Amino acid sequence: MAAEAKQTCYEGSSVQSFRxxxxxxxxxQAILQRVHDILPGEFKRIGAGKSSLDFLGVGSGGGELDVQMLTLLQSIFPAVPITADTVEGSSQLTDNFKALVAKTTNLQKIPxxxxxxxxxxxxxQVKAKGDMKKFDFIxxxxxxxxxxxxxxxxxxxxSLLKNNGRLMIINEAANGGWDILWKTYKKELCVDAITEYRSSGEILACLKSQGLKYEEHVIPNTFDITECFNPSSQTGQRLLNFMTATDNFYQxxxxxxxxxxxxxxxxxxxxEKDGRVLFNSNLSCILVYA
Structure with a gap:
């Protein structure tokens, strides 16, 4: 989970922890695999008959996923001009994104x-300006x-979606490992950047209450946390630090x-499988219709 230490964006040591x-x-990899299943059809629907396409990433991080999605969009509509906006609180991760774009030839022509x-x-800022740029995909x-x-x-x-646009929200799945951990130890963990833990359950309830149309796709994922149970393991400690959003789990x-x-x-x-402990890190991909 994108857990950050005592701030609302990754800087300094928390960037290393996140990476x-x-x-x-x-x-x-799990997200990309699912996105490559879902998005080609979605992009074709979103872009049908449009003379330009506008893309917005909110919390784009280092841009690894955005670069892949923009490349996919471009491959489906090679002749259609695309613009890309990103909203990201971390200057370090934004620099990483800019470096990726500089190395990706096909993205050079995207402003x-x-x-x-x-x-x-x-x-x-958008509301103060009164100049609301609309997007085909967010x-x-x-x-x-x-x-x-x-x-x-x-x-x-x-509200920023254009006609036939899509808002894609990817979040940890309800009743997955993160959901159980953070809700069981809410008092101890929800103290810094995350003051209220939300899984896909809370997001779906919010969409329903707003009467928005959506579809949900599961992104299965597990990862090995066996090292977390060895107090002398550096890998285990670093994983525990990240998973509990602390600088030092043991202290x-x-x-x-x-x-x-x-x-x-x-x-x-x-x-547990073959003596390894596999954490349930399932995600949920929610596509919200304009």
């Missing part, structure tokens, strides 16, 4: 607009945890809380 997690979790700010600040991947008000954020970004909690978290991770959040 370490991505290397070990296979999360981006990018970089908004280095929280998604709520982008909303305030994605919010693993960032809903950090917004102050779920309902108003979804309402605002949905941040009492022995009782640590033992409880480890027991929960092993017995409620994971399955």
């Amino acid at each position: 370490f997690f991505l290397e070990h979790s296979g999360e981006h 990018f607009c970089w908004h280095i700010m929280k998604c709520e600040d982008y909303e305030k 994605h919010m991947i693993q960032m809903i945890y950090y917004v102050d008000n779920l309902s108003t954020t979804i309402k605002f970004y949905h 941040s909690f009492t022995p009782e809380i640590r033992a409880g978290i480890l027991d929960l991770l092993r017995n409620k959040c994971s399955t």
Whole structure:
């Protein structure tokens, strides 16, 4: 989970922690596999008959997923001009995104607009200007945890969709490992960047309450957390730090809380296979219609 230490965007040590997690979790690969199943058909529907296409990434991070999605969009509509906007609070991750774009030849002709700010600040800026750029496709991947008000954020970004557009929200699945961990230990974990943990369950309830039409696709994923149960393992400690959004798992909690978290991770959040402990990291891809 995109957990950040005492801030609302990745900077400094939390960037390294986030990258370490991505290397070990296979999360981006799982998302990309599903996105490549779902998006070609969606993009064809979204772009049918349009003379230009506008793409917005909200919480785009280092841009690894955006680059793939933009390349896909471009391959489906090679002759249609595309613009790309990104809203991302981390300057370090935005620099990473810019470097990726510079290395990706096919993206050179796409004009990018970089908004280095929280998604709520982008909303305030847009409303203050009164100049609301509309988009054909908007994605919010693993960032809903950090917004102050779920309902108003979804309402605002949905309002930016053009005719036949799609808002794609990817988040941790209801009743998955993250959902169980963060809701069981809400008091201990929801103290810094994340003050209210939300899974796909809360997002779907919000969409229903706003009367929005959507479809949901499961993104299956697990990753190996066996090392988390070896106190002398550096890999295990780094994973535990990320999973609990702390700088130091072993110093941040009492022995009782640590033992409880480890027991929960092993017995409620994971399955065991061939002596390895596999954390249930399923995600949910929700496509919201304009």
